[in-house]
Amino acid sequence: xxxxxxxxxxxxxxxxxxxxxxxxxxxxxxxxxxxxxxxxxxxxxxxxxxxxxxxxxxxxxxxxxxxxxxxxxxxxxxxxxxxxxxxxxxxxxxxxxxxxxxxxxxxxxxxxxxxxxxxxxxxxxxxxxxxxxxxxxxxxxxxxxxxxxxxxxxxxxxxxxxxxxxxxxxxxxxxxxxxxxxxxxxxxxxxxxxxxxxxxxxxxxxxxxxxxxxxxxxxxxxxxxxxxxxxxxxxxxxxxxxxxxxxxxxxxxxxxx
Amino acid sequence: xxxxxxxxxxxxxxxxxxxxxxxxxxxxxxxxxxxxxxxxxxxxxxxxxxxxxxxxxxxxxxxxxxxxxxxxxxxxxxxxxxxxxxxxxxxxxxxxxxxxxxxxxxxxxxxxxxxxxxxxxxxxxxxxxxxxxxxxxxxxxxxxxxxxxxxxxxxxxxxxxxxxxxxxxxxxxxxxxxxxxxxxxxxxxxxxxxxxxxxxxxxxxxxxxxxxxxxxxxxxxxxx
Amino acid sequence: xxxxxxxxxxxxxxxxxxxxxxxxxxxxxxxxxxxxxxxxxxxxxxxxxxxxxxxxxxxxxxxxxxxxxxxxxxxxxxxxxxxxxxxxxxxxxxxxxxxxxxxxxxxxxxxxxxxxxxxxxxxxxxxxxxxxxxxxxxxxxxxxxxxxxxxxxxxxxxxxxxxxxxxxxxxxxxxxxxxxxxxxxxxxxxxxxxxxxxxxxxxxxxxxxxxxxxxxxxxxxxxxxxxxxxxxxxxxx
Numbered sequence: 001x002x003x004x005x006x007x008x009x010x011x012x013x014x015x016x017x018x019x020x021x022x023x024x025x026x027x028x029x030x031x032x033x034x035x036x037x038x039x040x041x042x043x044x045x046x047x048x049x050x051x052x053x054x055x056x057x058x059x060x061x062x063x064x065x066x067x068x069x070x071x072x073x074x075x076x077x078x079x080x081x082x083x084x085x086x087x088x089x090x091x092x093x094x095x096x097x098x099x100x101x102x103x104x105x106x107x108x109x110x111x112x113x114x115x116x117x118x119x120x121x122x123x124x125x126x127x128x129x130x131x132x133x134x135x136x137x138x139x140x141x142x143x144x145x146x147x148x149x150x151x152x153x154x155x156x157x158x159x160x161x162x163x164x165x166x167x168x169x170x171x172x173x174x175x176x177x178x179x180x181x182x183x184x185x186x187x188x189x190x191x192x193x194x195x196x197x198x199x200x201x202x203x204x205x206x207x208x209x210x211x212x213x214x215x216x217x218x219x220x221x222x223x224x225x226x227x228x229x230x231x232x233x234x235x236x237x238x239x240x241x242x243x244x245x246x247x248x249x250x251x252x253x254x255x256x257x
Numbered sequence: 258x259x260x261x262x263x264x265x266x267x268x269x270x271x272x273x274x275x276x277x278x279x280x281x282x283x284x285x286x287x288x289x290x291x292x293x294x295x296x297x298x299x300x301x302x303x304x305x306x307x308x309x310x311x312x313x314x315x316x317x318x319x320x321x322x323x324x325x326x327x328x329x330x331x332x333x334x335x336x337x338x339x340x341x342x343x344x345x346x347x348x349x350x351x352x353x354x355x356x357x358x359x360x361x362x363x364x365x366x367x368x369x370x371x372x373x374x375x376x377x378x379x380x381x382x383x384x385x386x387x388x389x390x391x392x393x394x395x396x397x398x399x400x401x402x403x404x405x406x407x408x409x410x411x412x413x414x415x416x417x418x419x420x421x422x423x424x425x426x427x428x429x430x431x432x433x434x435x436x437x438x439x440x441x442x443x444x445x446x447x448x449x450x451x452x453x454x455x456x457x458x459x460x461x462x463x464x465x466x467x468x469x470x471x472x473x474x475x476x477x478x479x480x481x
Numbered sequence: 482x483x484x485x486x487x488x489x490x491x492x493x494x495x496x497x498x499x500x501x502x503x504x505x506x507x508x509x510x511x512x513x514x515x516x517x518x519x520x521x522x523x524x525x526x527x528x529x530x531x532x533x534x535x536x537x538x539x540x541x542x543x544x545x546x547x548x549x550x551x552x553x554x555x556x557x558x559x560x561x562x563x564x565x566x567x568x569x570x571x572x573x574x575x576x577x578x579x580x581x582x583x584x585x586x587x588x589x590x591x592x593x594x595x596x597x598x599x600x601x602x603x604x605x606x607x608x609x610x611x612x613x614x615x616x617x618x619x620x621x622x623x624x625x626x627x628x629x630x631x632x633x634x635x636x637x638x639x640x641x642x643x644x645x646x647x648x649x650x651x652x653x654x655x656x657x658x659x660x661x662x663x664x665x666x667x668x669x670x671x672x673x674x675x676x677x678x679x680x681x682x683x684x685x686x687x688x689x690x691x692x693x694x695x696x697x698x699x700x701x702x703x704x705x706x707x708x709x710x711x712x713x714x715x716x717x718x
Binding site for chain 2: 052054083084086087088089090091092093094095097099101102103104105114115118119120160163164167
Binding site for chain 2: 699
């Protein structure tokens with residue numbers, strides 16, 4: 001088997017006395033799309049945030065493209081990376097948040113371009129061109145001069161996706177990208193993600209949109225109580241769930257929709 | 258009216274030189290007090306967000322103190338009260354310290370609300386695109402904070418300029434004292450106080466114009 | 482005299498001054514609110530009309546008057562927000578006396594601070610009125626309310642959420658600003674304190690007592706302001 005793009009090894013995370021992740025092992029092949037589903041509080045968002053070290057795991061390791069992520073290994077000892085090294089690694093993973101978090105003092109184009117200028121030292125004109133290309137991808141190039149507050153939630157999220165794409169990421173993380181949106185705006189964002197998925201990008205997606213996960217993801221991972229309860233090909237898992245907890249979860253989600 | 262104005266013509270040559278030097282003192286007083294107030298304000302704002310409960314309490318106490326005690330009383334305490342404890346400042350520096358302490362509490366609150374208005378997620382988004390914590394502060398958090406904080410900061414500068422007139426009452430040789438002293442010898446108080454009133458307006462109006470411009474511009478970029 | 486005796490004696494005098502401070506503050510506050518409401522309303526609603534060539538003479542006149550009123554109010558606001566309070570007081574007290582208008586220190590103090598406060602509150606009320614959609618007023622007029630009735634029953638009850646926090650903060654600032662009127666010999670805490678100092682030379686004790694006294698007076702106001710602010714934030718969500 002080829003080297004996986006992402007390898008999550010025995011991931012543990014606690015907040016105070018609350019153990020949120022109890023040892024997660026997960027692999028993601030190049031070009032593979034994984035959807036993480038599960039009841040709220042099951043640890044799926046925390047898991048995603050540990051992948052790019054926005055949360056520092058208490059135990060376990062992340063490997064991206066075979067390279068240890070966020071940590072250094074000297075002999076048998078693992079130690080925290082410096083912030084600078086960590087930042088360089090983070091730049092290779094794109095992330096899209098539930099709350100968009102566009103920077104309100106920058107217009108749409110600058111939101112997409114600034115990291116390329118400040119982090120990668122790209123020339124301003126080049127970064128602007130890149131930003132416009134990325135905005136075209138998410139069909140937001142006509143709003144490049146607008147400020148984020150003037151956009152709808154769906155438009156803001158598409159700009160946030162363009163911002164992540166501009167990093168030319170090896171892996172894209174989506175943390176409930178449509179949960180903060182009004183129902184009528186969900187479609188445009190899902191369409192955008194769908195187009196990216198069709199390009200063969202590797203992505204990891206935390207979502208409550210079960211039908212979307214079934215359609216887009218290669219593999220669905222059902223998390224429950226801080227661990228992986230069941231995983232497998234998307235259609236098998238969702239059409240024919242084995243785990244009783246997964247059955248009742250899917251039942252609830254279908255009822256809600 | 259013409260009679261009233263002609264008094265200025267007659268006295269201009271004797272009034273103008275001391276007035277100009279008094280204006281410089283007022284500006285120096287305002288500037289130094291503003292710098293001091295900014296420094297105090299920043300430290301106290303950080304202190305109020307620190308992990309030490311003791312430090313938080315001290316900083317909160319200071320803010321409450323400045324909110325409740327008139328600047329004039331602080332000035333009198335420093336200039337007339339402190340010598341009783343063997344600490345003597347000349348009128349200018351007593352003025353700088355008094356105004357700085359008096360305004361520092363307000364500035365601390367402005368800083369604090371500015372920092373609180375920034376959503377934590379915006380920092381995370383900066384880290385996620387590969388910025389270091391320093392870069393996220395430099396390119397995202399700081400510009401955001403400045404946008405929120407700059408307009409009230411400019412208004413604080415105007416307040417300090419106006420409050421600097423209180424230093425006349427502790428005999429700092431600034432603009433108001435110039436008028437007060439001359440009024441008592443020339444018996445032309447109306448002329449002199451109107452004159453310094455115009456000077457204060459000439460100094461403060463451009464500042465408030467700039468403050469409003471800045472506010473409008475910052476709000477064009479983002480509204481909260 | 483022991484220190485405790487001194488403190489007791491001085492406190493009695495200073496508390497007497499505090500009575501004056503409170504009355505100056507209250508009186509000034511009322512003047513400022515009336516001026517602010519009036520001018521704020523004119524600024525918010527006076528400029529709504531756009532000129533049209535079909536205006537009758539009466540309409541044209543009221544339109545021109547409203548424009549002039551707004552310009553005058555703007556000048557008033559700019560001047561009294563830009564002048565130090567001390568300059569205003571000195572002009573009213575020493576300046577006017579010099580041209581034959583002799584004001585009592587107390588009167589000059591209340592007038593001066595009231596004019597300054599009016600300028601501040603004009604902007605506060607204008608913003609408050611401006612925050613309410615114009616259609617609300619039109620709807621009130623449509624059901625037959627007078628403009629004043631619409632203001633009283635529809636607009637004002639809604640503006641308090643926006644205006645109360647700055648008004649409370651203004652009241653605190655005003656209470657502190659009354660310390661300045663001692664400079665024109667108006668009776669209040671600072672004036673009594675300065676008299677005490679010239680007689681006893683117990684400078685540090687007296688001014689520390691003064692600071693404590695002002696703090697005690699403003700503390701309840703500050704808590705009130707905090708509560709208004711918290712409420713306003715709640716409402717904004």
